[in-house]
Amino acid sequence: MPAVDIPGSKSITARALFLAAAADGVTTLVRPLRSDDTEGFAEGLTRLGYRLGRTPDAWQVDGRPAGPAVPEADVYCRDGATTARFLPTLAAAGHGTYRFDASEQMRRRPLLPLTQALRDLGVDLRHEQTEGHHPLTVRATGVEGGEVVLDAGQSSQYLTALLLLGPLTRKGLRIRVTDLVSVPYVEITIAMMRAFGVEVGRETGGSQGNVFVVPPGGYRATTYAIEPDASTAGYFFAAAAVTPGAEVTVPGLGEGALQGDLGFVDVLRRMGAEVSVGPDGTRVRGTGVLRGVTVNMRDISDTMPTLAAIAPFADGPVRIEDVANTRVKECDRLEACAENLRRLGAEVATGLDWIEIRPGVAGSLRGTEIKSYGDHRIVMSFAVTGLRVPGISFDDPGCVRKTFPGFHEAFAELRDGLR
Template sequence: MTAVEIPGSKSITARALFLAAAADGVTTLHRPLASDDTEGFAQGLEALGYGVEQAADRWRITGRPAGPAVANAEVYCRDGATTARFLPALAAAGHGTYRFDASAQMRRRPVAPLTRALRELGVDLRHEEAEGHHPLTVVAAGVRGGALTLDAGESSQYLTALLLLGPLTRDGLRITVTRLVSAPYVGITLAMMREFGVEVTRELTSDGEVFEVPPGGYRATGYAVEPDASTASYFFAAAAVAGREVTVPGLGRDALQGDLRFVEVLRRMGVRADVGSDRTTVTGDGTLSGTTVTMRDISDTMPTLAAIAPFASGPVRIEDVHNTRVKECDRLEACAANLRAMGVTVATGDDWIEIHPGTPRPVEIATHGDHRIVMSFAVTSLRTPGITFDDPGCVRKTFPGFHEAFARLRADWAL
């Protein structure tokens, strides 16, 4: 059995940083993810005047329930979507003028549903160039709160940013959500808010799902960050296609992250997966069955499945993944184009991709600067030697040590 230590969850680390900054007191985060995205988030907090102390396996954040400690700040969000979407909401709860900008990649990604909602709450927010995109400036004077309607069919991060903001408002928030994608990520948010002292209620109504967020702020705590389930998917997929066994400690049946459900997809394809109390083990025999699967709620693992789909005995059809077109790149099209370059037959639609069995030939993968494209097609390379990447280093976004970890896996398996 090969055990792989997966770094902390990016999604959980970003939420924990927001919650710690907003809480009354000092919070210690244990085993947070150290990557380009999370380092960018932490530096954004520092630019806003929050105290952040980083050690190897724990970060200490001094919270400020009243908002940023400075009246003016420039925040560069790098490529981080959570940074670019969560920090403007946090800054809105304070008093001052805060400008946010991001990389060219992040500038292309939309934030319009969130910024419309913040304006609806009375926040003075101005886009400097393209409406609904970075750069933007928040002239903050606190947020009163109240009721609003949100379309989160493009990204659940819009809803998460507002949920996290809710306890910092004077009156709380009542959010009616008409559409929602990646719902398990909202479950992560609500569970973590509970750990920091806030209970959100939710109910289904004829108008949509309604979230009631009370005012009153957060309390500081100690918080352990679980391993990243999206990252674990590459190692689970590797075991499936290589006919080996891999165990990821720290991810078990009580894990917060919905992306652990990727192992259920592997089960449907004939792979053995055992989810224990504190670890998950996947055992493959090198064979995979074709399948049709809806991945709306675990869409970050769509490229993982796409990259191993050619090795299945029948077509693999992945449905309801339109939101993957507005990630770091158009992931649906990036997967399709790379697979076609390998000689694999692929069909696509607006929100689906169907991949037929084939024998991929080695090519240079066009990564589009997307960490998930690199890590997914690294799995393909286990059975297609000679695959290279035009930007292998972009994995630093979430897993700087990925290539070294994957090389160790190959060595352990003598591949």
Template structure:
């Protein structure tokens, strides 16, 4: 990640800013729910494995519940309790015909068709209007190259999608994953289920740390996978069931880390640390380079506001951790100088065009913002309260909730869309904010 260039700005406190961090400021421990990315991959791996897998502390949210419901539709046995889910695997893949509604979930909409392709039967997948807009084409083109019979029923490269499955032989395929790493993850997960294995050559890749999550989890479920630069080799052989603990969601933790950085407080998130799978934990490196104080231990991360009371400005490349781009954008007005976030074009094809959504909402708050195709620059300011246009995007809500700590009176046109990844976010964030200094 590019080290930001510090830009000098007006010194002193912004009006309404909290008192700079005190040496005796208390550390507040926040329990963050399980990772959405890890839970989705674990559900796929469990369904594909020989035996019964137990997931410990999986994320229960609209996205992951949708994924589990999709598995049920495909004929898998899924038992869900509060902190433990059990999935009975079918290494031969689903059999029979089924229709699956993927809701808003990108992992559901991209991973489950690939799982179905490994089985036998006719499968139809559809999704919400929001998910229908998001591209699927690079993945389905690769599946066609592997001999999978599929048909986009309306717009080419988008849901709804029908697959007439008869297993996948495997072979070599070339993939462009420049819009989403999920295309590559889906094919990697498929590899051990093919008859002859897969060799995937990637021409472009965004959010590379998510692929590392996939590789590590495949190995935990008994698969062999090798990477040589942009070539991934996955032999056939299937998966073995496991008892798999789901680590806390690093993207969700970013809102609490950012909150500490701009309020002069401290927060500790247990369960994430030096061995964490998720690349989005690198968001704390961004905060540290902008002046926050960060401690990463084996099993926890602590972030505190900067010693000088204000983050610095600078330029940050967030290509590999783009889900945390809105988090940084939402706190950027409180920095001492402009913050420029670059190489984040893929944020334009998420639940909404996040780059434009951040810019528009910051302008609503009276903040000076400039944007380009793949960058956004936010200048220091004193945001005024306004209603945030969420575009049904959970990350827009949670990011601007952090802004609200310094700008009381901010509201949201759809606060409930956080159910996608963190149904109890508002209660948990309010409880943290209400904790006495």
């Protein structure tokens, strides 16, 4: 199979847009992801008065360290969690009145730990309907900074938003984190802040939890290349793992990659796939062996549905643990996986933070319509199942536009290459 061209990382593109908007000067983002989520983020920046220029391969952002250029704005965040959490935080550093709303799906997703932390820092932020959810209004007068306590046990995005805000405050931030999931995403944030001229300090251990220290002083503009999306690459790596003799290579995603979700290939290696991570890319080859595993996916939970979708093909049970936070994503991903696997004929058990899938008897799985719940990751994960189970369809195949509008075409090309 030839190399697969994976679009840019959603997580990195969103952070890069925030950093570029906050930086002093014009930043060029090379190969940003163009999807519904990132287009929504860019549109939100434009509504706040930031200037963006676009070419086929790059976006240019005219940064404003003082915050939004307009005194008031209404921003619609679509389905994007990064948009819905990062942009109100960015707006708080400016001066004006900014109202944020989102889709019904995003309105259901929690926000309170972040908004409470912003309030503790003196930000006038009000939820207009349900406390802790969109819509909300920020009446911004800048942020003084100081010390704040944060529970990031539901989403690391709460911590990322505050880290990104830190250099825009007058005194900097000292963030004490009492709980934290998806640690690799925080590592992405810190590495990217360094690329824009800010070094985050850390203190660990003791009863005080983890403390992140962010200096004031702002960001400097730069040229920043967006690496391929590791979560998206996971569907293609999984496709190779479940197909004996198949091989998939993703260039540009190898040693030194920022994204923790590349660690999914280590799970595939434990299951029996042949994996090679080099300086220029990562290769996975199916060996015809797919072993059962028990794996803690707290730090790579976006790849949980991918593993769940191929679990019936393993020779023993696949148990995925410590993924309670997947219940508050675009949908309750843990239950969505369980329901769809049962519809396929698999034997599944679930708990508050775990799912266990038992191997299917040869020929026991049957094609069915997958219930997507509007969640791109459910559709893309079960597309991999469809490589081994004929007759799988989706009730909302178009929801992949959130992160990969061309997914179905790219996966069809992959399927043809694996035959």
